[in-house]
Amino acid sequence: xxxxxxxxxxxxxxMWASTWIGVAVRRRLLPQEDQHDxxxxxxxxxxxxxxxxxFSFSMATSRYDQRKNYEEEEANAIGTEYVxxxxxxxxxxxxxxxLLAKYLDRRIAYYxxxxxxxxxxxxxxxxxxxxxxxxxxxxxxxxNPTAVTATVVTGMNDVLNRQGYTQAAWWNRLPVxxxxxxxxxxxxxxxxxxxxxxxxxxxxxxxxPLAVSISFLLIADIDSPRGGLIRVNPQNLISLxxxxxx
Numbered sequence: 001x002x003x004x005x006x007x008x009x010x011x012x013x014x015m016w017a018s019t020w021i022g023v024a025v026r027r028r029l030l031p032q033e034d035q036h037d038x039x040x041x042x043x044x045x046x047x048x049x050x051x052x053x054x055f056s057f058s059m060a061t062s063r064y065d066q067r068k069n070y071e072e073e074e075a076n077a078i079g080t081e082y083v084x085x086x087x088x089x090x091x092x093x094x095x096x097x098x099l100l101a102k103y104l105d106r107r108i109a110y111y112x113x114x115x116x117x118x119x120x121x122x123x124x125x126x127x128x129x130x131x132x133x134x135x136x137x138x139x140x141x142x143x144n145p146t147a148v149t150a151t152v153v154t155g156m157n158d159v160l161n162r163q164g165y166t167q168a169a170w171w172n173r174l175p176v177x178x179x180x181x182x183x184x185x186x187x188x189x190x191x192x193x194x195x196x197x198x199x200x201x202x203x204x205x206x207x208x209p210l211a212v213s214i215s216f217l218l219i220a221d222i223d224s225p226r227g228g229l230i231r232v233n234p235q236n237l238i239s240l241x242x243x244x245x246x
Contacts, residue, residue: 049212077155084151088140088149
């Protein structure tokens with residue numbers, strides 16, 4: 001599912017092939033059953049497939065919106081903490097601001113990077129920066145335990161939490177079982193369409209596999225945080241980065 005275009009081609013070929021398998025089975029068995037009953041079964045299965053595609057599209061869209069919302073919240077948390085650290089002594093504030101700027105750069109790279117090896121390096125760097133920022137804030141709070149430093153600690157806690165929420169949202173994908181169910185029903189419905197056809201029409205046999213495969217492509221693209229063309233653009237983080245550098 002991380003490669004929507006490959007998934008599109010595989011589903012298209014599988015459904016198109018199953019349609020012709022259904023045609024071959026009908027030609028071999030020469031069925032005598034009532035065509036009306038068979039059409040009713042096919043209509044019911046196609047309706048079920050349409051409902052599953054619709055529900056899956058809704059689930060993928062909601063997960064995409066969740067990733068966008070967490071990107072905005074993460075940018076707000078980092079920007080708020082960048083301002084709050086000015087309440088600390090100048091030397092300590094400068095250290096934390098430098099760490100926050102580096103942390104922001106790594107978070108933007110997390111959204112834009114696709115290389116698994118580089119992503120693993122980014123995860124390590126983010127974890128190290130989080131430890132360093134927390135140590136600086138904790139030391140400042142221990143040296144001066146006041147309500148002012150408490151707001152800085154709370155802000156840093158929000159920064160760390162937002163990164164965890166973002167990571168969880170990127171791991172939250174459509175279940176594999178849902179994809180398997182849609183694949184089985186789509187292949188089976190294509191075979192039944194070919195089996196019920198009275199005439200062999202190659203172009204018509206291609207319409208259903210193409211339509212369903214395009215639907216799968218769109219769902220997989222939205223559901224894949226990195227593999228597709230539809231991705232979350234870290235525009236809020238980039239805007240914050242520009243304002244910090246300015």
